[in-house]
Every structure is written in structure tokens, then in C-alpha cells.
Amino acid sequence: MTLDAHVRTGRGTFEADVPLLVQPGETVALLGPNGAGKTTVLRALAGLLPLRSGHIRLNTTWDEPPSTFVPPERRAVGVVFQDYLLFPHMPVLENVAFGLRARGVNREAARRAARAQLDAVDLTPYADARPRELSGGQAQRVALARALVTHPDLLLLDEPLSALDAGTRPRVRAELGRHLREFPGCAVLVTHDPLDAMVLADRLVVVEGGRITQSGEPAVIARKPATDYVAHLVGLNLLRGQADGTAVALDTGGTLIVAEPAAGPVHAAFPPTAISLHPERPSGSPRNTWEVAVAGMEQHAHTVRLHLDGAPSVVAEVTPAVIAELGLAPGTRVWAALKATEIQTYPRA
Amino acid sequence: MTLDAHVRTGRGTFEADVPLLVQPGETVALLGPNGAGKTTVLRALAGLLPLRSGHIRLNTTWDEPPSTFVPPERRAVGVVFQDYLLFPHMPVLENVAFGLRARGVNREAARRAARAQLDAVDLTPYADARPRELSGGQAQRVALARALVTHPDLLLLDEPLSALDAGTRPRVRAELGRHLREFPGCAVLVTHDPLDAMVLADRLVVVEGGRITQSGEPAVIARKPATDYVAHLVGLNLLRGQADGTAVALDTGGTLIVAEPAAGPVHAAFPPTAISLHPERPSGSPRNTWEVAVAGMEQHAHTVRLHLDGAPSVVAEVTPAVIAELGLAPGTRVWAALKATEIQTYPRA
Amino acid sequence: MPPVLVVPAVLGLAFLVVPLIGLLAKAPWSTLPQRLTSPEVLDALELSLVCATLATVLCVLMGVPLAWVLARGDIPGRGFIRALVTVPLVLPPVVGGAALLFALGRRGPVGQVLDDWFGVSLPFTTAGVVVAEAFVAMPFLVISVEGALRAADPRFEEAAATLGASRWYAFRRVTLPSVAPGVVAGTVLCWARALGEFGATITFAGNFPEKTTTMPLAVYLALETDPEAAIVLSVVLLAVSVAVLASLRERWIGG
Amino acid sequence: MPPVLVVPAVLGLAFLVVPLIGLLAKAPWSTLPQRLTSPEVLDALELSLVCATLATVLCVLMGVPLAWVLARGDIPGRGFIRALVTVPLVLPPVVGGAALLFALGRRGPVGQVLDDWFGVSLPFTTAGVVVAEAFVAMPFLVISVEGALRAADPRFEEAAATLGASRWYAFRRVTLPSVAPGVVAGTVLCWARALGEFGATITFAGNFPEKTTTMPLAVYLALETDPEAAIVLSVVLLAVSVAVLASLRERWIGG
């Protein structure tokens, strides 16, 4: 059930040429500036835009011009559209149940499943509302529920969380994350939010101007962003570990103290700017201090990115002045400090 | 040209009761969870949803049931809708020129102004495209240009930046900020992004369940969030100052070193988690260290918010463990440290 | 509301309504009740309503799919097919009736097949009335439904397809409800046209009381002999159709 | 494409086309060329095209605003007004023509006013043909445009209003273009119906060559004595209307 695609297609004068390989159970995040072609790729995968050349295979061949083209309804896909596209004349519950009904599930069972899914996005009270009676954020959550309820082989999510408020977003993100981890298919997620990308996806693919400019695991990309756009976008440290209360034992060694207690496998994320560097072990509020060695330095516009080896290895962002003051050079050993409150944790598989 | 409104209206079973006073030149950000009534309030102000009671006045009375109701086309408003609502059958340039043409500006002048506005949102090459040929983010920028081009007395922006990518967003945000500062009317901005809110708005109004739960200047709200939702949402320190290179002389005293050089009046923003506290002046990377006195403490779920008096006065967020270790209590004097790279600066008026 | 729209709208309404008032003014109101209850009138009225409704059902069953194929299908010569569909509109109804006789009459190629194989003979039967009315009325349905389909956003059908809906399922559950107002409008046009149909009916189905004499035929005959009666019959036809349309449409559209 | 849609669509198309083929089969093709070039045929054809087009223009000017008021206006008794608009559809055309005479004829109240004030007399004139055709055809336009307007998303009009567009400006620049397919469909229906109109025309405007004898009138009279000539005339009418519709519609809709 691997998605093996080489999307070569276009709309108008725009052309996309994006190879994609998504393993079963894997989630790939597609990132890129406006108009980069992310939605175009998703439409091609869904079967809404035929390829010009290349191929899309998942179990069988879905699209391979000129011989094969499987229409969308015979691809096991679920799509969350950027503008939701809820059916305006159906109540919310019917919208969510639609995919099941279309696949022949009986009305009662479909409604039951739809209700459960609505519950997961906190919209149970809106089951009987019409889409035009929903707020923007509510509509987006319905669209998400509608795509998830059929458990498709390939999930395509076009900015599924963009309209959600800051309070709802972590909850829905966690629910989406749980869903993505549990389900055995492939998922492709378009997002502008680096945190969504890093937390939800196993791998990032950065698209610019219809071409892939970088791809890889979030941590790897964050450490070696190929372009300024990527650096800006994925400038997060993302570590895996096992939480036990406020202590997270990291898979790569070391322990982080975090503010919110958790249990079990988690992601711990913090921006490179959160790491401060000290010549000696600092005292004071930072709960986490550990010794690191400078492994590499990159000059950016006004800042310097430091790759620091230690337990854990992290990326830090500092001003050039710091480099001079602390005399940093590859190999220099310094103390890293990181406040517990700077670290966000998210449950993982 | 003050907007004096008391919006009492509803849609279906939902009821909103939101008093709003916006001074000329002022921008108010409306924040709140999904379904809180933000769009509802904007629709009432635009004249798309009549009041049930209350009033809306700007220069003259716009709505005051049962006597007065000025229809939308005779209110000098500009609206960016949450789902853009670009006219599908018109090219982008015509969409942007529409408001001017509707107000009787001749075709040539309208096109010229529209072209300039398109330029400001980086979409000049798309002037002749149809809306359905745009990506989501491009469409949103066109919607923004369309609303701004008429220089209305009242600007209503419903999440105008939500679909923009991380690279475009700061540029468009800065352009929007410049526009908002320059124009003499009132602006109401709905957003889920605290940074947009803090940087673009002079005042925040938090709406929950159709009622205002808190309102005030960003810095004040950030210091005293009334609810957990607000605390989570607006947990930013926002300071004003004059930048000269990487040094920002703060209006309230003190100086901050920042990473990106700037000149003139700026906002400097950083999260409370970025402040670390030390018993003695810390050495190391943090470019900014200054002495503060604990003025107050608030226990939140897993963290403690500290109000710190000093130059500048700031809010810090630390774990409860820090309180014990540093023996913090109201009046305690400690050293605050803040990395230059943690501070984001935005130009101001 | 802008006068530039309201003034022509009022003019338009007046243009349609003034002749009706003229008609009502000429109606012999005093003798109306007894004329109304005459069995011929009731028979003709019943026949008209039944046939128009059956014809409309026929048109909806065939016309809506045809409209969909024209609007969405990627078929060659679509413009020509669409124009063909419009033809029965342009055909003077009497000629349309003659054409039906040529094709479906006892001597027509299709009529002979129907007769030989199924023993069905359409001319001069109530079924023939339904066929004649459907022939004349179907283009109205097809063309207005196609117009509505073309104005509808096809992206909802795309969304349905990604949810696993076959084109037929998407058509039933998504497309059709979203163009409901257009379908209702087309159905109303179709029904009304069928109800008022005269020329094709009298030519193809003849004018047999209780079997094929619909209201318009009765009106025509009455015009020959008793113009006042013709006016009464017309007024009855109008009243019934206004009542049916006014009560049904708001309900359909409200749904 | 799903057979459940294609099969009825094909049936529907066959139902409309088979009688036309029957008609074509009966046409006296050998004598067709000389009949075609006869001045009477050309006169009638020209008159038909001119009158149908003028009637359509009249209908569009009054009918589109009327449709808009019905679809968007917040007026009491809308259901009733809408049903009134449908009435001329149901009226047998001959009765419609009589109703026009009652109102606009020499002795009709409006007709007298027109005569006394403006010296205008409609019966037996080409203008009368246009009026009769417009009366019969306008409901088709109104109802299908209203259907399209109801299916259109009113939020675009809201957006236009917030941009300072008066309802009229928004109507012209936003509403109308967005329902263009529906308006085109309605216009086609209206034009075709006007082109094929017989009963109301002959009753209200009479039948005089070069002035009021449109093609359907010529066809009807030819049927009485020379059915082959009637078929020829019908075929000409059909060919011209198919040509006009096929060429224009794709262009309008493509626009």
C-alpha cells in the first residue's frame, strides 16, 4: 500500500513535477509558498486533475498516461479541501456520513460512524446544522471529519487546520495525529504551519515553483534547511522521547524537563531561538542545561544557526555578536540552556 | 469618525451582544474561539445582518432598530471575507478595481489604483487570471487588495492572513500594518494569530460565546489575561521603542538588543517563555539581561506567570519548580535574560 | 430596490397580467357556477391535469439526465445536440403533432413496431395525449435544467467523487439538490406548457371527449360555438394552474 | 458516465429526434430548392426572425428584472405573483391572443389609451406580432432566469454591496454574469417559443403577408391545402433555428 507517484501535470501555464513516495502508515507534509503547486499535486493524487505524464500507483496503477486513469470515485482517497466544499444542502451529519453512504454503508451505521467522528472534532451539537450555519472553523472541522470517516487508503489534507482557533487547534491536531498514526494508509498533508508539519508528518517535502527543493525527516530538514524559505519555515527542534510527568527521556539520549506533564511517547518541540548558550553551566530558571559541542555554523541574514552536538543534539539560533563574545567555532564546548516552558510536547504513536 | 457600536443580533439560535468603540485611526482585533461570533459581528457592522437592538454609528447612524438601517452599499466599509468571495467571472484586476468602479471612478483610474494595490500584495503577474486559477493564498491576497483599494472609513478583515504561507505572511502583514497606520478610519480585524493581533491592533477585544470576555491594549491583556483562553492566545510581550540598528530604545525605559536591524519606531514582541530568570547576572548568549522585581504571580495549569517590574517590565512564564528554586515571591529581585533572536520586531507608525 | 430594475419588472408584470384582467373582465361571472359543474368541464379538467402531470413525469425522467449529459458530458457535437433539443420548441405545435403521426402513427415506422410487437397504438388515445404533451414540453425542461447545471459549481461533484460517490450517486445526492431551484423552474415550465398544449395534441391524439379532449381543446371547440364558455374554461384552467403552482412551488423551493 | 443517466438521456433525445426524422422523411426534397427561394417563404422567414428577436429583446428587458425581483425581492405574495407569471404558459395561445385583444385591441381599455394618446394601434401590425410573441414567450424567460438566480450564491451580491455597489450595479456586474448560463437558457427558450408562436399571433395580430404572416402562420395555412409545402416550411424554420442556436449558444456560453 505504498503511494508511488510522479506527478507531472499543470493548470494553465503552471507546471508541477513532483515525485512522491509515501510508505504505508507514513504521513508526508507538503510545504511551500503560496502558488507553489501543493493543491495541484493533491488534486492530481485525488484524480481531479489527470497527469500529463508520470504515474500514480497505490496497490494498483491509478494514473499513467496515456493508458490508465482511475477516476476519483474508484480511488480510495479522502480529501479535505482548502475551502472545505461541504455540501450546502445537507445537514452536517449527512455531510460526514456521505462517504460511507456512497460506499454502500447502511444509513444507520453511517450515521453512527459520522456521529462518532463529529464527536472527535467537538461538533456534536452541530449535527443537524446546515453548513452555512457554521463558522469558518466549524466548517473546517466538519470537512476533516468527512474525509476521515471513510478510513481511505490515501488521505489528502489541504491546510486542514488553518481556520481553527488557537484553543481548538491543539485538540484537533492531536486528534488528527492520533488518527494518522492509527490508520495504515498513506497521508499527504499541505500546511503552512511548521508545527503542524513537524508534529503530524514523518517526512517533509518542500515544494517551490512546482519542484521539490528539499525533502526528508523534519529533524534533518530543520538541521540542514536547503533554502532560506525552508529555514524560516521549519526552524524547529523536534525530538522524540518518553514522557514521565514533566521529564522526557529522549530517544537520542538526554532528558528534558517540560512544563506540561505527560506520559508515554511524545514529541518535544522548541524553536532554535529558545536555546541560550553560556560559557559555564548557568544557574537560574532554565530547567534544562547540558553541555554541547559546536558542530557547524551557518550565517543567515541577521543570525547564525549553530548545530550543536550533545544529549540532545539541537539547533540554536543566535546573533553574530554571541559568536564573538563566546568565541564560538566548530568544536567549542559550551553549555546550552533551555527553559521548560519553551518546550511544547505532543503525544506520538 | 468614531465607530460607536453595540451589536446585538443573532443567527439562528446564536446571539451576540458586543459593544465596540473604535477611535479614528484605531485598529481593534477581535479574537475568540471558533463559533464565538466574530464573523457575526463583522457582518452586522458591514450591514449584511441587521441588528435586533443596539446601534451602529459612524459619522451618522448606520443601524438602530427599529428606525434606521443603512444598507451595506451606503456604508463606507471594506470587507475581507473569511472565504474571500472573489467574483468568479472577473479577472483579478477587475475584482480589485470593482469597489472603485462601483463608486464611480473611471475605468482607467480604477485600473491604475487596482494595479498598484495588486503590486502591494505581490500579485502583479496574476492581474489577468480568473479567481479559480489562483491558489488559496493568492486568492486571499486579492481579497485583501480588493478591500483596501477603496480606502473605506471602516475596514473589516476576517482572518485576512490565514491562508498565507510563512514566507509571504510577514510581508503582507507589514503592508497591511502600513496601510492600517496610514488610513484615518476605523478597522476591525478578526484573527486567530496572536502575533497578527498584537502587531496590527491597537486594542484587543476577546469574544467568547457572543460576549466580550476581555478587552484592552495588547500589552495590558497579555499581562492580565482574564481567562485561560486569553492567556493562551495573547501570551506575548509587546513593547514599543525606537530602533537604531540592532538596538531598540524602549518607550518605557530600557534597551533591547534584537537580531534583525531596523530603524525608527518598532514593536518588539517575544513570548513570556523566552524570559529566563537568574539569581545573578547571567553570562552567555542572551544579549539582554536586566534586573527586575517580581510584582505578581499567577498559577496556571502547569506554569506560573510572573509579572516583572523593571526596564522594561515584562511577563515571564516559568515552571513551578523555578519558583521554589529561586525562592521567588512578590518583591524578590532577580535577573531577567532574553536572547536577541527571540525578539521579533515590526515597524510601527 | 433599484428603480432601474423595479420599473421594468413592474412593466413586465403588467404586460403579463393586464391581458389576464381583460380576460377575467369578459368572463360571464353570473353563469359561471353552473358552467363549472358541468361534467364536460370537469372531465376535461381532470384529463388535462392527469395528462400534463404524466407528461411532466416522463419529461423529468428523460429530460433531467439529458440535461446533465449536455451540461457535464464530454461529448462531440454537443452544440448541435443542444440545438436539436430546442427544435420542438420552434416547430409550430400542429406540425409537431403531424411529425408525431409520421413517426408514431399507425403507418409510421416506430408506430408500426409498437403496434406489431406490443399491440400499442398511441394516436387518438390518452397515452397519445401524454406523448404529444411530453414532446412539446420536454425541451423547456431540458434547457432550463441544463442552464441551472451549467451555473452550478462542479467542485461539489468533485468533492463527492473523492468521497467515493459514483457519478450517479453524486448526481442524485449532490448535483440535483444543488440545482433544485432550476429543476423546479424547468418542471413548472414543462407542466404549464403541457397543460396548455393544443396543436400537437389535437393533431396527434385527436379530440375525443373524455379520452383526449383536454381543456385547451375544449376551449378551442367552445370558441367555435360559445366564446363565453371558452373564456370560462380558460379561467378555470388558469385558476387551477395558479393554485397548483402557487401552493407547490413555495413548498418545493422551501425544501 | 453512468448508464442510469445515459440510457434515459438517449431515450429522451430519441423521443425528441425521431419525429423530426419522420418529418424530414416526408419532406419533398426534390422540389425543395425552388420552394425555398420563393419570395413568400423568404418574407415569412425574415419576418419571423425579426419579430422573434424583437420580442426576445422586450422579454429580456422586462423579464430579467422581473425574475430578479421574484428571486431576491422581499415582497409579499411572491408565490402568487410567480404563479401569475406562469399563467400565459397555461393559457391556450388562441385564448392568450383573445385576452390581448380584450386589453390592447381597439375596444380594450389599454388599446384605446394607446390609440387616443399615441395613435398606436397594435392589432394587424408587425408590432402586434412582437407583442403577441412576447406575451407568450416571456414566462419562459422569467421562470428559468428566476430558477438560475435562486440557485446562485447570494453572498457574492453581499460582497459587491460592501464594495459600494448599488443593487443595480451589483446586478449588472455580479449577479447577471454569474447566472449567465441560466439567462442564456431562458433567452433561448424565449426566442424559440416566440419563433414557433402561432395561436396568439394570428388571433391578436392577424395574418397578412409581409406584415404579420410569420413562418408558423404560413405553415399552418399551407397544411390546409398543401401538406408538403407545410413540411418544407417547417424544415426551413427548423434548419434556421438550429443553425442560429447552435452557432450562438456556444459563443455566449463560452464568453
Added chain:
Amino acid sequence: STGSGGTPTGSSAPGTGVTGTVTVFAAASLTESFTRIGKDFEAANPGVKVTFNFAGSSALAQQITQGAPVDVFASAAPANMQQVADAVSPTAFARNKLEIAVPQGNPGKVAGLKDFADAGKKIALCAEQVPCGAAAKKVFTAAGITAAPDTLEQDVKAALTKVRLGEVDAALVYRTDVKAAGASVEGIEFPEADKAVNDYPIAALKKAPNAKGAKAFVDYVLSDKGKSVLADAGFAAA
């Protein structure tokens, strides 16, 4: 054989042996008179039912040509009868002649046929293609008048309607029509009318499903009882 050939549908009338349904296609101008004759015929032949199809003579002729199952055809003009190949010895059963019809009070001050040449008057005639128009043409030829009509109507009733409504000052219609129109129309007789007398032929059809019934009905129309009904309607005897 009286009554012995009865069909299951009903008993037969004594003397005629007629049973079942008789289908009559009759010109629209015969609607009233034939409806009455039909009732009388049914009364005289219990168990027999007469069904009428009233329409324009030419439409009827065409329907018969296309194979309509019909027993009797009564046309308003011999020409239409001739179109029907299998009519069995058509017989004229009534005749009609033209009369000038003017609106009540004669507002156009029409005195006679010569006023039809006055372009200042509004005049309606039947189109030449229909029987009353053909008759009018004969009349004008006989009188040496070039008529100046404003409209050529599709049938005689349409011409009469124009008179009734006062839309025209005069029209040439049948005597029966003037009679049926009652008070709203005044008739003016004129001598040339005799030059164009219109015969109404009736015939049973060769393939009549009910041949006996067809013959009986034709006979009844030609009988005195039939003639008196027709005379009441204003027809002259053939």
C-alpha cells in the same frame, strides 16, 4: 337478422342492427349540430355510442390518411373529403353560404360587399387556403371587387371573433356563424353569396371498424330529423 348479430357490448336497435361505438370525425363548425344529432341518434339506437372528434377539416383528413380508426367523416369542404381516398361515396348533407358580419351597431357603416375594397375600413377575410377564404375569393371575382383585407384568418371562427370584438369593421363568414354568434354580430346578406355556396360532404369510410354503424349514422344525418337540426343551426339543405 334483426338483433341477431348483437355484440357483447349492448343490445341492438330494432330495424337497424347497429351496435357498439360509432366514431365520427367532423368539422369543427359542426360541433353543435352534430353533438345534438349524435344524442338523437343514440336515443334512436339504444346501446349505441357515438364518439366525435371535432377539429379542422384538413387536420381530420390528415389524421384519417395517417390511419385513424374512423367510421364517418363529415367535412366542411369537398376538397378535404377528396384527400381521404377511402371515403365511400361522399354525399352533400348541408350547404352554407357567406354573409357579411359586422359588429353590433355596425360602427364601420358597412353597407355591402363594395365596402370591402375600402382601405380605410378594417376588414377580415379567411385565408384562401381554408374553405371560407376560397368561397370569398369566388364572391369577389363574381362581384368584380378587389378586396383590401387587413388580415387573412386561419378559419372562419377566427374571422368572426375579430368582428365580435370590434377589431374589424366587417368580415365575410358563413351564415351559420352569424346565427350562432347571437346579438353581438349583425349579418348583412348580399346577392353574390349565391356564387359560392359551400357543400358539406359526409361519407362512411371503407375501413370503418363499425361499418353498419357508419352507414346508419350517415343515413341519420341525411334523414329529415338530421336535416332539421342542421336547419336550426342555419345550414341550408343540400
